[in-house]
Amino acid sequence: MSEDTAFLGGNMKSRFLKFFFSILFIFTAASICFATVEWQIIQTLNIDASPLDMAVSPDGRTIYVLTEDGNIYIYSADGTLKDKIHIGSQVDHIKIGPKGERLFVSSRHNKTLKVITLDFIYDITTSGAPSKGAKDAAVIIAVFSDFQ
8 A cells, every 4th residue: 555545545534534533523412402392282273163363362362263164262271261253254364453442354266355453341340339320330441551
């Protein structure tokens, strides 16, 4: 074996060892970098129709589920059905506005976008609180969220 052949053989061996250790390092580093994900299903919502899309309010308190029959089911964060809105069967996508006051509903088929304002009505218990006037009088509370 000549000196040139021995040099080339040694160089090839050196390159192979560098390649082998590089691959070994990559797999070792990759196994260290990837973590196992632990997960569990914490809740299942049973809906009357197949869901197409969903949106969650910015505060996380309300879940909107659009179904293939054109209904939007409104759930509280604990999974309680609060209301149902019929919006039309051609709707295929929903998105909630940044302040949670508007729902954007689009239809590819009809080439439309509907903007729906959301006003929630809450029952407020006033038993034991001082009051004046008729007990069954309507009360409206206005919230000004943009007040500075």
